[in-house]
Amino acid sequence: MPRLAVTVDLVVLTVREQRLSALTWRRDRAPYDGCWSLPGGFIQLDEDLPVATSRMMAERAGLADVRIHLEQLATYGYPDRDPRQRVVSVAYLGLAPDLPASSRAQVLWTAVDELKERDRAAFDHRRILCDGVERARAKLEYTSLAAAFCPPEFTVAELRRVYEIVWGTGLDPRNFHRKVTGADRFLIPTGRTTTRDGGRPAQLYVRGDAEQLRPPMLRPRP
Amino acid sequence: MPRLAVTVDLVVLTVREQRLSALTWRRDRAPYDGCWSLPGGFIQLDEDLPVATSRMMAERAGLADVRIHLEQLATYGYPDRDPRQRVVSVAYLGLAPDLPASSRAQVLWTAVDELKERDRAAFDHRRILCDGVERARAKLEYTSLAAAFCPPEFTVAELRRVYEIVWGTGLDPRNFHRKVTGADRFLIPTGRTTTRDGGRPAQLYVRGDAEQLRPPMLRPRP
DNA sequence: ACAAAAGTGTTAGCTCTACACCCATGT
């Protein structure tokens, strides 16, 4: 066995059932038997990191052919983080809409709050998860990434719920509406409407091609 | 020789002689003989990444015992980036005041503009450098990191010159002054003054303990 | 008719920008 290995680990987040949730792998062998871990695995010698990430999404997360936003998060490499050998892990952050459950029974969506409470994380994966959640929270402020949590067509209220759930705060529906519909190239109206949220029919939008959100949507501070 | 190696590479930036400059290593052997590269090297099996970074700062950059701001930048790992073997590089970004030249003749401060023009970079180090510069530019907006480019005591005008040189833009001295002196815990006045910039004596400040800059100092946009 | 949610208008307060202007030093 080589003495040094590189892995890719995935923090895949979504909003489902009114909670911010992450894709977790239920371990069934030592070390950390029975603990949750992030989906991931060793890179191959001839494989680029984004390619390895896509392979893990398909093989380990059970999400083949699903287009989600993916970006590199950080790299974790202190010497004894894996008791078996020296492992350097490159973590990637993925943001996904509320997808059907994974095809693998071992892979589950779990609310982030529960994962933080339960002291059953393998390796340093709880830390990696927290870093990913914080990155997502921060990026909602000044990018259009919140739409990555939404289905292809969505309403302003659904987008607002994403912000409220990820940030854990309430937002004024009226000011929020003005802000996101006013931002350049963030939301493209489809012309269609829906009443799936109750009340007056709401416009349906698709994601625009803006990446930055200017002016930013700042989190309410205490 | 092992088939997979992990290195740490350093993007160490400073402002000297009115230019944004980076610490570069002049290569004297294949591959890329004669090209510039970033200082860096292989991690040891029992060595944490930040520890390896400090060791590279001392051994390869010739900057032992110098306290600078260091943060992880990104990880680069496509398979043929090093022709000898598979190398995954964890890049770190360092921001330093205008330090004396390195103790090693092989290590030089070079203006970033020149490094981008000259097509003589080893590996993908030009790309890593650009990512580091862009990270630094972005972080000046909403953190207090600009002060990491300044000596222990500095004036508001010196801090402003950091912003102007890193961003390549002019800033209004009066509005800048109001903004940075008004930000909470960013600058602590020492009570001393200096006339080293000419004109009326300027207050000297030391860095405060704020990490965030609120409200942010936004770059002028076209 | 009523509840519920979408969406618009309004106002007070804040921040940003642009500049006029004064201050304290070296020459």
Place this chain on the structure above:
DNA sequence: ACATGGGTGTAGAGCTAACACTTTTGT
């Protein structure tokens, strides 16, 4: 006296937060 850069004041534009109000549906 004058040049140089430090530092303050101020008015207009734009943004934000808070909330009253109208619109359009389902029941």
